[in-house]
Amino acid sequence: MENKLNLDILLENIDGIAYRCLNDKQWTMLFITSGVERILGYKPEELINNNELSFADIYHPDDALRVWNEVQLAIENHTFFTIEYRVKHKKGHYIYVWEQGIGIYENGNLIAIEGYICDITIKKLTEMELMEIVEKQAKELLKKKEGEIERANFQRILELTKGMAHELKNPLTLTLNSYQILRAEIFRKERRPERIDMLLSVMKDANTRINDIVETIDLTFRSVSNIKEIFNVSKLIEKSLTIDYMQEIKEQNIHLSISEETSNYNLFITGQNFIQALKNIIKNSINALQESSKNNKREISINIEIDNNNQSLLLKIKDTGIGISQEYVKSVTLPFYSATSQKTSGGLGLAIAKFLLHNDKIDISFKSDIGNWTEVTLSIPKERWRHSDGD
Known part of the structure; x- marks a missing residue:
């Protein structure tokens, strides 16, 4: 009883949304935490069983098909999926979210999807602002250095450097969010060792991805001739x-x-x-x-x-x-x-x-x-x- 209480408290206070839904075109919610109201403005009961609207109804039209395809690919391969996309707040504006989820199986059959969603709007907007600043500064620097360096090469190096930072961001975010989900899993009344193992595997894979990126960068620039x-x-x-x-x-x-x-x-x-x-x-x-x-x-x-x-x-x-x-x-x-x-x-x-x-x-x-x-x-x-x- 105490473990269940701890889990309920944890789920209601995590900085995001925990959910369980069907793998249908509406993403019919079977369970969703109150974080959905803090982040999106909708009460859980509005979305559960599509009472007033489905979760699919609030997807940005340009993102809906991509999200569906990526989730189906992950389910086919029995792996976690991680996606960034836009959803519509109850007040009418769109926000950016990051989602990680996995298919839940019973006797080999898919019965639901469980996952975690968090708001990354501020991070996204900050990235856009920083990108604008970096590009502005780069243009100013290019103007000053035109006589000293070859412009095209500098621009390519700049883009590559920004790309390195961007590639590292994804596995770092994956590790952080997997950790939060893992904490919730540990406090469950009935622990699921296979789920914990899967989360640890995701974190290990993310760490491997970070090492691969760093190694690729290192080997690349050591080999430049x-x-x-x-x-x-x-x-x-x-x-x-x-x-x-x-x-x-x-x-x-x-x-x-x-x-x-x-x-x-x-x-x-x-x-x-x-x-x-x-x-x-x-x-x-x-x-x-x-x-x-x-x-x-x-x-x-x-x-x-x-x-x-x-x-x-x-x-x-x-x-x-x-x-x-x-x-x-x-x-x-x-x-x-x-x-x-x-x-x-x-x-x-x-x-x-x-x-x-x-x-x-x-x-x-x-x-x-x-x-x-x-x-x-x-x-x-x-x-x-x-x-x-x-x-």
């Missing part, structure tokens, strides 16, 4: 497939195919930069396959061909992972692209790849069929490549 040499394409690919990557490919039963044609071409480029860019692209493909349905064919293929229109050499890396929706294809190499807006691990790694390839005038582009495949194409200008036989 301006020395151009002649490299065979097949050798560059071979060096990018590290022991760790090959182990992941083996463990995930991914079929890796590399065209023999890659050995027929040499590139005059900064080799270290190209290898690190390839590593980031391949890592993104591995992650995309890890998040895809287990029923999909799991394959990464690397092929090469010549574009007859402009004589560019096209190196294509294709995976049969979760894909990228068309609305994100053009923005996927931006540092601010993250897993909260599209379920993939691209973001910073692909932005860094684009950054590293820029000095060799190598373009990076994407094609994708969401849920089925993604193809990354590196377009190498004709002055940067030759046939390995010297032609």
Whole structure:
């Protein structure tokens, strides 16, 4: 009895909303704490069983479909989902919220979704204001330094630096909110060890993500070089497939195919930069396959061909992972692209790849069929490549 009282007190006083809902188009609430009134202005009884309105009714129209798709993907893979989106306050304005949840199963069947929602409006607005300040200061600095540094390079470094901070924010937020949910779980009258283990696993994964980001940044800038040499394409690919990557490919039963044609071409480029860019692209493909349905064919293929229109050499890396929706294809190499807006691990790694390839005038582009495949194409200008036989 005392444990239940402690849990009730904790749930009613957490800085957010705890809920249990159905996995239907209305997100029918079976239970929701009074935090919903503090944050959104609605009384719990207005939302429970869709008495006066459903939770889906207050989603921002531009966010509703994305939220549905991301939750369904997480449920399919039996994992936690974390999302940022906008909801309408009872007074009519929109606020930003962060949500983490997971499917609840009974005898193998999904019976509900449980999760936690918190208000991140102030944080979002602060980020926007800070971004405006940083961009304003950057423009002023660029104006002052025009004679000292090359403008485009400075702007790319600035965007990359902001992207690093943004990528680190998501796993840090995930760790903090998982901790709050874990506290509530510990005070339950009947503890659920499997739920506690799942939360600890989420926190561990978030910490691993932070370490991966830091390691990516460290390895990237240690590898940056301006020395151009002649490299065979097949050798560059071979060096990018590290022991760790090959182990992941083996463990995930991914079929890796590399065209023999890659050995027929040499590139005059900064080799270290190209290898690190390839590593980031391949890592993104591995992650995309890890998040895809287990029923999909799991394959990464690397092929090469010549574009007859402009004589560019096209190196294509294709995976049969979760894909990228068309609305994100053009923005996927931006540092601010993250897993909260599209379920993939691209973001910073692909932005860094684009950054590293820029000095060799190598373009990076994407094609994708969401849920089925993604193809990354590196377009190498004709002055940067030759046939390995010297032609």
